[in-house]
Amino acid sequence: MNVNSTDLKSGQISSLYTTQSLLWLLFIALGFYIKPVPWNYYETLMWALGNTFFYIIAINVNLHILIPRFMFRQSILPYLTLLLGVSLLLTPFAWMFNMWMVSDYPEMEVRWLTLPQFHFINLIILSALSSLIRVPMDWLKIQSEKKELLTRNIETELQSLKNQINPHFLFNTLNNLYALTLKKSEQAPEVVLKLSDMMRYMLYECNEPMVTIEQEMKYIRNYIELEKLRYSANSEIQLDVDEQLSKYKIAPLLLIPFVENSFKHGMQNTIDQAFIQIQAKLVGNELFFAVHNSKPQSAPDQARPKTVGGVGLVNAKRRLELIYPMRYVLDIQDMPDTFKVDLRIDLNTYSNDTNTHY
Structure with missing residues (x-):
């Protein structure tokens, strides 16, 4: 069966976005589950969406820019350097957002939310984990395209041999x-x-x-x-x-x-x-x-x-x-x-x- 490479690519992108959507919903649900401060529903939703927003930026920069341009070209050191750089760049914004969210609750023991290194480590870990989604999917795509090309070459050679x-x-x-x-x-x-x-x-x-x-x-x-x-x-x-x-x-x-x-x-x-x-x-x-x-x-x-x-x-x-x-x-x-x-x-x-x- 011949498989169109455009269909493979669109299918891969669709699968990637579906996985990400489920992941974002999971993060939001976890935000409601953790709820470190007794916020109301809308405040909890804002906190969960805000942190998820930073994760979305870090993960998508990794998936769509860093991995294709560096990891797949075996430029591992530049890839790791930029991965750390993106996380480092987003950390102050994530830290300030969380500081603002808990500022009305000084009596709560949520020191971990006010530590910049906590947000930096979170961004690094989630970006790295996103590679475990993208790399296998791209590997499967490459293998599928190789198999399709091999099948077409074999069919062409067989037809040529039959004609001879x-x-x-x-x-x-x-x-x-x-x-x-x-x-x-x-x-x-x-x-x-x-x-x-x-x-x-x-x-x-x-x-x-x-x-x-x-x-x-x-x-x-x-x-x-x-x-x-x-x-x-x-x-x-x-x-x-x-x-x-x-x-x-x-x-x-x-x-x-x-x-x-x-x-x-x-x-x-x-x-x-x-x-x-x-x-x-x-x-x-x-x-x-x-x-x-x-x-x-x-x-x-x-x-x-x-x-x-x-x-x-x-x-x-x-x-x-x-x-x-x-x-x-x-x-x-x-x-x-x-x-x-x-x-x-x-x-x-x-x-x-x-x-x-x-």
Whole structure:
């Protein structure tokens, strides 16, 4: 969920003023409770409001001037000096006000009200305590803004990675479709339908943060069927999908780079017995996805494709890191004659019964 920074700031200010208002009411109530001199109601109210007024000045100078300009800039010594200075400046006024309020009651034992140091210490303590309100609130605001920025950056990167998914199969399929139409093959309409389904999935359904694994596997099946048009019937291509996975969800187009990689390097003409084996099954609450494919046997090592470092696989790894941090295990084995990918993803919080968002 995106949170507007203006809303965060206005919410913070509103919360701060609400807290202060409650604090002022508490001070006034305490004034009536303490009532050191037998004043009448209006005199007690004046005494409580007068002292609260000095506290309001000291606290708000601290909250809105000293903390933002000095404490948050780690200028602690100037901050403490000015905090003492503001309290020292207000002390004579607070002292004179209280002296005036008790002047008609010389017989009362209220010496503490006539001591300047009492008012100075009060102002210092309340100003310092106000920092305990402002500093945590600003820290929470900063953390919230950082989280929002991180979320936006991740969403932008994920969208960029999704847009980079290899579209080369589309051009190959169109070429194959063109060849089939020239031959007036009966396969042409079926190819058009499969291609239409795949494009619909990529353009519309993939706009959601999560799709069902059933949708993802349908896309992979269509991809495999279209790729088969390019290769001989002797090639062995297997896809085994556990039906129990249908109720779970996964990030769209997350698995296809591994399948594309297997066709790119496993179905070359230099391979005598080319094969691709793809398996998706549910193990506990985890998706186990495995792709095993052949590699060219006759080509020297220098000429072999650098499968591990392919852009598609790098893309897939990065998306896994962003969407499933600490919730996946990816094992890639680049062997002399075969290439194998084993991927496990924790689906525990991505079932059909949960809210699914990255």
